[in-house]
Structure formats: C-alpha cells, structure tokens
Amino acid sequence: MLGSEQVGPRSGRHRQLAAWLLAAWCGLGPGTPAFPAPTLTDRLHTLWIGKDADPRTLDPAITVDNNAWTITYPCYQRLVRYRTVRGRATTGVEGDLAERWSVSRDNLVWEFKLRAGQRFDDGAPVDAAAVKFSFDRLRKLGQGPSQLFPADLQVTVADPETVRFTLAAPCPYFLGALAYDGASIVDPAVLDRPGAGPDARSYLATHTAGSGPFRLVSWEKRQALVLEPNPHYGGRVRPVLRRVVVKIISDPVGKRLLLETGDLDIAEDLPAEELATLERRPGLTVTRDLSMAQTYLYLNNRRPPLDQLALRQAISWAVDYADILKNIMNGQAVQMRGVIPQGMWGHDPKVMQYTTDLDRARAILTRARIGRIDLRFLYSDRAPAWGAIARSVQASLASLGIRVELQRLSNAFLREQVAKGDFDLAIGSWSPDLADPYAFMNVWFDSARHGLPGNRSFYSNPRVDQLIRTAATLAEPAARMAKYQEAQRIVVEEAAYVYLYQSTFRIALSKGVKGYIFNPMLEYIYNLEGMHKEAAH
Numbered sequence: 425m426l427g428s429e430q431v432g433p434r435s436g437r438h439r440q441l442a443a444w445l446l447a448a449w450c451g452l453g454p455g456t457p458a459f460p461a462p463t464l465t466d467r468l469h470t471l472w473i474g475k476d477a478d479p480r481t482l483d484p485a486i487t488v489d490n491n492a493w494t495i496t497y498p499c500y501q502r503l504v505r506y507r508t509v510r511g512r513a514t515t516g517v518e519g520d521l522a523e524r525w526s527v528s529r530d531n532l533v534w535e536f537k538l539r540a541g542q543r544f545d546d547g548a549p550v551d552a553a554a555v556k557f558s559f560d561r562l563r564k565l566g567q568g569p570s571q572l573f574p575a576d577l578q579v580t581v582a583d584p585e586t587v588r589f590t591l592a593a594p595c596p597y598f599l600g601a602l603a604y605d606g607a608s609i610v611d612p613a614v615l616d617r618p619g620a621g622p623d624a625r626s627y628l629a630t631h632t633a634g635s636g637p638f639r640l641v642s643w644e645k646r647q648a649l650v651l652e653p654n655p656h657y658g659g660r661v662r663p664v665l666r667r668v669v670v671k672i673i674s675d676p677v678g679k680r681l682l683l684e685t686g687d688l689d690i691a692e693d694l695p696a697e698e699l700a701t702l703e704r705r706p707g708l709t710v711t712r713d714l715s716m717a718q719t720y721l722y723l724n725n726r727r728p729p730l731d732q733l734a735l736r737q738a739i740s741w742a743v744d745y746a747d748i749l750k751n752i753m754n755g756q757a758v759q760m761r762g763v764i765p766q767g768m769w770g771h772d773p774k775v776m777q778y779t780t781d782l783d784r785a786r787a788i789l790t791r792a793r794i795g796r797i798d799l800r801f802l803y804s805d806r807a808p809a810w811g812a813i814a815r816s817v818q819a820s821l822a823s824l825g826i827r828v829e830l831q832r833l834s835n836a837f838l839r840e841q842v843a844k845g846d847f848d849l850a851i852g853s854w855s856p857d858l859a860d861p862y863a864f865m866n867v868w869f870d871s872a873r874h875g876l877p878g879n880r881s882f883y884s885n886p887r888v889d890q891l892i893r894t895a896a897t898l899a900e901p902a903a904r905m906a907k908y909q910e911a912q913r914i915v916v917e918e919a920a921y922v923y924l925y926q927s928t929f930r931i932a933l934s935k936g937v938k939g940y941i942f943n944p945m946l947e948y949i950y951n952l953e954g955m956h957k958e959a960a961h
Contacts, residue, residue, distance in 0.1 A: 467686070468957050469666040471937070473950075474679040474691040478645055478672055483628040484608035485561055488568040490855075490948040493605045494670060495649055497949045499545075500608035500634030501659070503536050503555070504599065506859075506943050508951075513943035515768065515859030517603050520659075521550060521635070531594040531899050538585045543656035544611040545632070545639040552587040556580065557612040559589075565623060569606025572857055573598075594897050596904060597860040603945070604857055608634060637663050637953035646672055651952070664956040683708065683932055689957065690933045692948060695808060696754045702932045713942040714758070715929040716765045717855040718864075719807070721817070721922035724848055726882040730799075734792035736919035740778040741785040742820045743922055752812045757925035762912050763864050765926050767944055770861040770905050776916050778923070782823055789824060797826045799848040804835040810851050813924070817849070843876045852880060853927075859945050861908045865892045869915055883920040887911075 479492035484500060487493070505520040506513060519525070523539040542550040559579045562570050578590040591598065601607065611633040614620055620627040627633075632640040637659055638651040651668040671688065673679045680698045682688040684705060694702070703710045723730050723739065730736055745759050758766070762775035801817065803810045811832065818828040828849070833841070841847050856863035867878035871889050874882045888911045895907035916923070929947050933940065939955040 466667075468959060469664075471665050471668045471952070471955065471957065472687065472689045473668065473670045474673045474682060474688045475670050476672070476674050476693045478643075478649075481629040482632060482640070483625060484605050484610065485558075485565045485569055485628075486567045486625070487605070488857075493946070494948050494950070495640060495651070496608060496632065496634075497605055497636075497946065498638045498651065498668075498952045499632035499636045499640060499654075500605075500610070501542065501550070501636050502604075502607045502609060503602045506603055506945055508941060511941065513941050513946075515600075515943075515945055517600055520603075521555075521609060525599075531596075532591045534589040534591075534598065535582065536587050536589075538587070539658070540585075541658040542635055543658055544613070544635045545654040545656060546611060546613060547656050548611060548613055550609060550635050551584045552581040553584070554612050555587040555609055558608065558610045561610065561623060562606060565625070569604065572601050572604055572606060594899055596896065596899055596901075597858055597862050600858045600860055610634065637661075638668065648672060657953075659953065661953045663953045665952060668952055680932070683934070686934070688934075689937050690931055690950075692931055694930075694932055696756065699930055699932060707935050708932060709935050710932050711930055711940075711942060712756075713929045714767060714944065715855070715927050715947055716767060716859075716944045717853055717927045717929070717947070718760055718765055719757075719809075719813075719851065719853045719924045719927065720760070721924065722842065722847070722850045722852060722880040723919065723921060724845060724882055725884070725920060727845065727848065729794055729797055730848060732792060732794060733918055734788050735794055735797065738785040738788040738792075738824060739821065739826075740919045740922050741781045741788070742824055743778070743924075744780050744816055744820045745778075745924070746780065747816050748813055749925060752809050752816065753925060753927075756928045756930065758928075760923040760926055762916055763868065763923065764861045764908065764912060765856075765864070768856070768859060768861065769901065770908050772909050772912060775909070775912055778919075780820075785824055798829070799826060800829050800831060802831050802833055802838055802841055802847045802850040804833050804838045806835040806838075807853060813851060817922075839876060842880055845875065845882055850880070855947065856945070861904070862896055865908050865911055866896055869911065869920065881920050883915070883918075885914065885918065888914055 477491065479489060479495060481487050482492055482496055484496050501521045503520060503522040504517040507516045507518040521538055521542055522536040525534060525536045527534050538550065538552060544550060556579045574591055574595055576592040580588045582588045614624040614627060614633040617627045630643055637654055637657045639654045640649060641652045642650045649670040653663040676694050676698050679688065679691040679694060680702060683691045699710050702708050723736050725731060749757055749759060761777045762772050764770045801814050803814045814830050818830055821828050838850065842850055867873060869879060869883055869888050870892060871884040873879040891907045891911040895904045898904045929942065936958050937955065938958055941951050
C-alpha cells in the first residue's frame with residue numbers, strides 16, 4: 425500500500441537536508457563539481473527540472489525513452505507537431521517544418537513543402553536534403569524508432585524546399601507518425617563533427633544537432649543537462665527562457681525539498697506520498713492529467729491452462745479492480761474500458777468492461793471443470809505499484825482456489841521471459857508512440873507480433889488479424905474505427921489480457937511556472953518555447 429506523508433511544520437532535520445542538497449548542487453558538497461548558485465535574475469529566466477536519471481542516448485534515431493525526449497524534443501523540429509487549440513493540447517497535427525503538404529489520391533505519395541527561414545543551431549538552412557538525410561539515417565540504423573515507419577518507405581528530394589515520401593501501401597497513421605521524436609530532422613553537417621563516425625551515432629548520443637527552439641550546451645553525467653535557446657530558431661514562438669537546467673536527482677525526498685525551497689521549478693517521478701505533501705504547500709501545484717499509458721496483465725494464451733477461454737474470463741471477473749485503483753494507485757488511475765484509451769479517437773465508451781464478480785468467476789470455472797490450477801506471476805520493480813498489484817491479484821485468485829506463485833525478477837530478465845513466452849501471468853505498461861488505435865490494436869493483438877514486439881499474451885485469432893490488418897490500410901477514419909471497434913469487442917470478450925487501468929500523469933511544479941501544457945502523447949516533454957516564469961508574490 426502507498427500512504428500519504430503527514431503534513432506539518434518542517435523539522436530541523438529537513439531544513440538541514442535541504443541546505444545540504446542545495447550546497448551539493450552548487451558545488452559546496454564534498455566531491456561535487458561546481459555549479460553556480462542561481463541569482464534572482466537566473467531564477468526568473470532559468471527553468472530548473474528535477475529528473476531521476478540521465479538519458480542513455482540523445483540520438484533521436486535510437487532512443488525510445490521519454491526520459492531522453494525531455495531533451496531531444498525541444499532541440500529538434502519535425503515536419504509536423506501536435507496542435508494546441510485555445511491553450512489545450514490535442515492529438516491532431518499541424519505543420520512544424522512543413523508549411524503545407526499534399527497526398528496522392530491512392531494515399532501512396534506525400535509531398536511536404538518546407539517553411540522558409542528554418543535553420544539548424546549552427547545556422548545552416550533546413551532543406552529537403554536534410555529531411556532525406558534524417559529519414560535515410562533512421563532506416564539505416566534500424567533501431568526502435570524506425571519501426572514506426574514502413575520498411576519500404578522511399579524519400580526523395582523534389583526540389584530544395586520540397587520532400588517526397590513514397591509508400592508501397594497506404595499507411596493511414598503516416599502523417600501522425602511524423603510528430604514522433606524519431607522523425608526529428610538532424611543537421612547533415614553532424615557527420616563532420618569531431619568523432620562523429622560514419623553515422624554520427626557517437627556524437628549524437630551526447631549532443632544535439634537540430635533546428636528546434638533549444639540546443640544542448642552541456643551535459644555532466646549524474647549532475648545536469650543544460651539547454652539554451654537556439655539563436656537561429658525560425659519558429660513562430662521565440663523562447664522567453666534563457667536556460668533550462670535538467671538536474672539529475674534520484675532521491676525523491678531531495679527533489680521535494682528542493683522544490684519547496686524554490687531551487688527546483690518542476691519535480692518529476694515523485695511517489696504518491698511526496699505528491700500528497702506538496703499538494704498542501706503554498707506556492708506549489710501538482711498536475712493531474714489523464715495519460716495514454718495503460719497497465720495490464722499478460723495472460724499467456726498459448727500455454728495451458730490459460731489457453732482456455734473460461735479460465736481467462738474467470739480471472740478477469742475475479743480481479744479486485746477497486747482495490748487496485750483506490751488502495752494501490754491512490755485514485756491516480758481509471759479502469760480501462762476496452763483497449764483504445766480515453767482521449768484517443770476510436771475509444772468506445774460502451775464496450776464491455778469486466779468488474780469484480782467472484783460468483784460469476786466461480787460459475788465459469790465450475791462449468792469449465794478445469795481442475796487444479798497453479799499459475800506463476802512474474803513482475804519486476806520497474807513500477808512501484810507492480811508488486812502490490814501482484815499480491816492483490818494473488819489474493820483475488822486464491823478466492824477461486826487458484827494458487828499463484830509470485831516471482832519478482834529484474835526488469836531485463838522479466839522481458840527475456842516474456843520474449844520466450846516462459847510465463848503464465850506477467851504485468852506490463854504501455855504508452856503509445858502515435859495517436860492512433862494502431863499503436864494498441866495492431867501491436868497488442870496481431871499474431872505476427874508475439875512476444876516483445878507487442879502481442880505479449882501470445883493471442884491469436886484469424887478474424888482479429890483480418891480486422892486490424894485491414895483497418896491499418898484504410899484511409900477513411902470511420903471505416904477504420906468500425907474495424908477496430910469490432911476487433912476490440914472480440915479481444916475483450918476473449919480476455920486476451922486483464923485490462924487494468926489508464927494512469928494519470930502527475931508532476932509537481934511551482935505556481936510561478938506559466939504556460940505549461942500537458943500533451944498525453946508527450947509525457948515528460950515540455951513546451952519550453954511557450955513557458956516562462958513569474959516572481960513569487
């Protein structure tokens with residue numbers, strides 16, 4: 425269970441800890457590199473973000489980590505970006521580098537006309553050759569971000585301001601995929617940087633080379649990453665902030681205390697008890713936005729006894745959803761209804777939703793006459809709630825006479841077991857890379873994607889394969905939605921997974937931070953060019 429810390433006057437111990445943390449930050453702690461203490465002017469023009477850990481790489485063609493996208497997304501531009509309407513984010517797109525575009529009647533050829541005046545942070549113009557270079561490099565490296573785009577995609581330069589994409593088959597989510605971090609446009613001159621190598625992978629792991637509103641100016645591992653405005657940025661909104669410092673602070677109490685003293689403006693990944701404390705502090709706020717991240721249980725559909733539909737349905741009716749939502753997630757999630765999340769087109773608010781009904785679950789098992797049931801449930805500590813969820817499920821299934829052995833593994837080993845299908849039950853979370861039902865329906869249920877590629881329950885149904893594969897080729901949204909919703913009704917009825925919850929996204933920030941807009945497709949990514957700070961009153 426997660427509890428809330430009692431709120432009261434800060435103790436002398438806490439004052440000392442906050443002072444020590446600030447001293448260490450500014451270079452006064454033993455063995456800590458110098459980092460100048462912020463002046464009042466610095467505080468108003470510098471945004472300080474507390475993050476748990478360093479990114480592993482900053483190469484947009486390689487990283488699939490939102491932790492890295494905090495840095496890369498504002499340092500690069502893409503052909504399109506997510507649209508903001510009256511101060512609220514949407515999952516629709518509008519032009520970023522692209523001023524306009526057109527698509528052929530057969531949806532196979534897309535042409536983008538580039539906006540004039542766009543420049544990389546070294547002053548070089550952004551042209552069609554740079555777009556082609558970036559996509560050719562993405563496909564050549566063949567890392568995770570490339571999987572969002574058709575393998576047979578052809579990119580050609582029609583003229584210096586026009587780039588053409590040719591597809592072998594219609595790809596209805598193609599335009600939306602161009603807002604993905606992996607579609608960032610990289611300066612081709614990066615190949616000439618010292619130590620860049622033939623594909624610039626080494627250089628871009630620790631540097632940026634984009635045309636976005638900011639650029640990375642320094643990165644001291646386990647200390648801080650520093651961004652400053654791109655002096656050549658040609659976008660419509662010029663940054664007000666003069667510097668953004670992403671400070672690496674793994675200790676959640678330390679992050680909270682630095683936020684309380686005004687030495688951080690934003691604190692990420694704080695546990696519920698720390699957020700509960702901050703919600704009652706004057707001058708601070710805790711955001712609460714419904715994300716597209718979903719947590720669910722993998723039920724191994726091809727491994728006895730979970731290859732039996734009746735058992736999967738009985739488990740789905742037995743899980744104590746209310747306990748998980750209230751006592752484990754502390755109300756910071758909503759139960760999933762179907763697969764396509766709230767906030768994404770194609771979500772069906774009328775699709776069947778499992779509830780806790782032990783009598784119904786027992787009746788299903790009695791009719792099925794399955795006999796003794798022993799299951800192995802794998803989980804890791806990747807998310808703080810997973811262990812508690814595993815214990816809740818174990819207790820619920822014990823009410824049906826099902827014996828569940830819990831095994832806590834490292835997350836890497838858990839992924840290995842899932843990849844091999846060596847599990848009965850396991851837990852996982854999923855965030856979409858694009859605002860399209862494809863990111864859920866085709867990835868979770870296509871029988872060609874068993875294991876880590878996405879279908880982690882090893883589910884297989886030829887009718888579902890037909891529906892989702894057809895939906896992925898249709899251009900008309902209404903026709904696609906009909907196919908996806910029919911497939912969704914089938915996979916919910918067949919209990920391919922246990923559909924647990926859709927999370928809320930929460931960060932703590934100073935009320936002096938203005939202009940922040942949450943986008944469910946861009947968790948841990950800030951619209952830095954539109955943000956500023958005001959002095960506390």
